[in-house]
Amino acid sequence: MSNSLTAEILEVLKLRPDQDLIITAGNSFRKDDGVGPYLSQKLSKLPQIRILHGGDTPENIMEEAIAMKPSRVLVFDAADFGGRAGETRIIPEHSIPQTAYSTHSIPLNVITGIIAGEAHAEVIFIGIQPRSVEFGEGLSAEVKWTADAIAEAVLRQFSG
Amino acid sequence: MGRNVKVNVEYLTRVEGHGNIVVNVKEGKLEECRLDIVEAPRFFEGMLRGRSIFEAQHITSRICGICSCGHTLASIQAAESAIGFTPSEQTRKLRKFLLHLETLDSHILHIYLLVAPDLLGVKSFVPLINTHNEVVRRALRMKKTCNDMCDILVGRHVHPISCIVGGFTKLPRPKDLDDMLALLRKFEEDMKPTVDLAATLKFPEFQRETEYVGLVNDTEEYPFLEGDVGSTDGMRVKKEEYRKVTNEFVVPHSSAKHAKWNRSSYMVGALARVNLNYKKLLPRAKALADALGIKPVTTNSYLNTAAQLVECVHCVEDGIRILEEFKTDGVNHGELVTVGLNERGTIPVKAGRGVGAVEVPRGILFHDYEVDATGKIVNANCIIPTSQNCNNIEHDMRKLVPEILDRSDEEITHRLEMLVRAYDPCISCSAHFLNVKFVNR
Numbered sequence: 114m115s116n117s118l119t120a121e122i123l124e125v126l127k128l129r130p131d132q133d134l135i136i137t138a139g140n141s142f143r144k145d146d147g148v149g150p151y152l153s154q155k156l157s158k159l160p161q162i163r164i165l166h167g168g169d170t171p172e173n174i175m176e177e178a179i180a181m182k183p184s185r186v187l188v189f190d191a192a193d194f195g196g197r198a199g200e201t202r203i204i205p206e207h208s209i210p211q212t213a214y215s216t217h218s219i220p221l222n223v224i225t226g227i228i229a230g231e232a233h234a235e236v237i238f239i240g241i242q243p244r245s246v247e248f249g250e251g252l253s254a255e256v257k258w259t260a261d262a263i264a265e266a267v268l269r270q271f272s273g
Numbered sequence: 274m275g276r277n278v279k280v281n282v283e284y285l286t287r288v289e290g291h292g293n294i295v296v297n298v299k300e301g302k303l304e305e306c307r308l309d310i311v312e313a314p315r316f317f318e319g320m321l322r323g324r325s326i327f328e329a330q331h332i333t334s335r336i337c338g339i340c341s342c343g344h345t346l347a348s349i350q351a352a353e354s355a356i357g358f359t360p361s362e363q364t365r366k367l368r369k370f371l372l373h374l375e376t377l378d379s380h381i382l383h384i385y386l387l388v389a390p391d392l393l394g395v396k397s398f399v400p401l402i403n404t405h406n407e408v409v410r411r412a413l414r415m416k417k418t419c420n421d422m423c424d425i426l427v428g429r430h431v432h433p434i435s436c437i438v439g440g441f442t443k444l445p446r447p448k449d450l451d452d453m454l455a456l457l458r459k460f461e462e463d464m465k466p467t468v469d470l471a472a473t474l475k476f477p478e479f480q481r482e483t484e485y486v487g488l489v490n491d492t493e494e495y496p497f498l499e500g501d502v503g504s505t506d507g508m509r510v511k512k513e514e515y516r517k518v519t520n521e522f523v524v525p526h527s528s529a530k531h532a533k534w535n536r537s538s539y540m541v542g543a544l545a546r547v548n549l550n551y552k553k554l555l556p557r558a559k560a561l562a563d564a565l566g567i568k569p570v571t572t573n574s575y576l577n578t579a580a581q582l583v584e585c586v587h588c589v590e591d592g593i594r595i596l597e598e599f600k601t602d603g604v605n606h607g608e609l610v611t612v613g614l615n616e617r618g619t620i621p622v623k624a625g626r627g628v629g630a631v632e633v634p635r636g637i638l639f640h641d642y643e644v645d646a647t648g649k650i651v652n653a654n655c656i657i658p659t660s661q662n663c664n665n666i667e668h669d670m671r672k673l674v675p676e677i678l679d680r681s682d683e684e685i686t687h688r689l690e691m692l693v694r695a696y697d698p699c700i701s702c703s704a705h706f707l708n709v710k711f712v713n714r
Contacts, residue, residue, distance in 0.1 A: 170430070172413045172416065172417065173416075173417045173420055173430075175410075175417075176410070176413075176414060176417070219413075223402070224413075227402055227406070227409065227410065227413075230402070230406070231406075231410075
């Protein structure tokens with residue numbers, strides 16, 4: 114695989130357990146959109162890490178996230194930024210559209226914006242380029258490799 | 274001679290799905306006024322053919338993420354009617370409670386996130402995060418509370434798992450009842466500032482007489498789950514005769530069929546229900562309706578949102594009553610339906626036809642199944658509230674536009690958008706809908 118994590122991403126992944134909160138988002142029934150739930154499952158094994166899975170209703174973990182008073186929130190989600198499948202990027206908050214909402218869906222960055230405001234937290238969006246977000250289960254090999262690499266980079270900090 | 278104005282707004286926001294408003298006024302005369310529904314049909318009826326009635330509710334709940342419980346319940350009702358199965362009183366009560374949760378969830382999101390920005394003079398609820406932070410957090414908190422109760426009752430906050438033909442595969446234990454009651458009381462607390470906020474909101478003036486259609490019954494109960502189909506014009510038919518009500522017809526500009534009964538169009542939804550069943554509202558809901566100026570027959574479509582608020586108060590009160598009754602009387606776990614037993618003949622199956630008619634947040638929903646002797650669906654028909662409302666929305670627009678022609682293009686467009694939003698349309702589900710195009714006025 115050619116999607117090794119960049120130095121920028123590896124730097125962001127250096128966690129401060131008492132200050133950081135990880136939020137994952139996504140739907141595991143939409144192929145690579147399941148990267149968030151996949152990461153959540155892997156990282157939840159670490160008791161030192163504060164992690165909340167927002168699924169496709171991130172508004173439902175908002176109050177819990179605010180109550181945790183994080184100073185930094187790392188948000189992991191599949192994001193189509195036109196990169197190679199499995200590529201990771203820090204997504205500028207302003208580039209995420211806030212307009213496409215209805216009673217059926219509320220944009221993730223609107224929710225993280227409220228969390229950031231209430232908790233005075235820095236929010237960093239880490240986008241993982243999907244190969245496909247069509248209906249179906251299972252991650253593509255590229256996205257799974259990247260998710261495993263992210264999990265490994267985090268787990269390594271707390272092993273031994 | 275009136276002036277000519279050209280307005281073209283691409284996509285109406287704060288509705289579910291895509292549709293266009295097209296208005297053409299030339300020299301002061303309204304020449305064209307349409308609500309184009311541009312979403313592709315989704316063929317759910319086709320998907321149901323050849324499938325067992327015992328899995329139909331899991332398929333049809335996917336028609337809508339907001340009304341998934343409503344579709345589940347309409348589907349189950351149609352299936353049970355088709356095979357002649359009568360659900361127990363306990364099952365009916367739990368289903369009513371489930372429907373209340375969905376009504377609360379949907380109405381609260383519509384009132385707070387989709388309509389309130391118009392009435393507070395902002396383009397979306399996003400600016401409200403800074404100006405009305407507690408309001409936005411309250412709205413999202415109330416939504417989550419509904420989701421959490423749904424999770425406890427039917428296994429998931431969307432697309433219920435345990436609510437099936439015959440009853441429930443999981444029944445609430447005493448702790449579940451306590452947890453749901455605590456959550457609903459928390460929701461009730463949040464209803465107080467919600468009602469206070471609503472009292473400060475000013476809905477646009479507009480009047481147009483139309484026919485209001487919804488469930489009616491002969492009991493004291495405000496009907497959501499069971500009843501005949503009635504109208505404010507005094508008509509009443511059995512649910513099986515719903516085609517006499519909907520009289521669907523195709524129009525070239527819409528992938529949603531239009532409907533009409535005794536007049537050129539009719540309206541379904543919260544305002545229709547309150548107009549039809551005002552006397553059956555619980556006391557606090559009725560008092561709120563009076564305070565908001567809603568009495569039968571209220572003919573201002575914008576007040577559909579206010580009627581939704583009235584229904585929220587009703588559903589909370591009734592929901593607490595249901596839970597408290599269960600706490601007192603207990604839940605009979607002997608009624609538990611085991612997954613898979615249905616298919617092995619626990620519930621006798623026979624050929625027949627059944628209709629489900631359920632009041633979901635946006636209005637009356639019909640599911641109609643024809644079932645063969647093995648319980649396989651051979652024919653299905655689903656009629657969604659938004660598609661029933663499209664024709665009435667167009668008639669409202671035709672009345673409204675000439676009345677506001679002295680306003681600016683921007684104001685006219687905004688009032689039209691607000692009008693459509695008041696119906697809380699679910700375009701994807703109707704698909705069978707918004708951008709506003711004015712060509713000359």
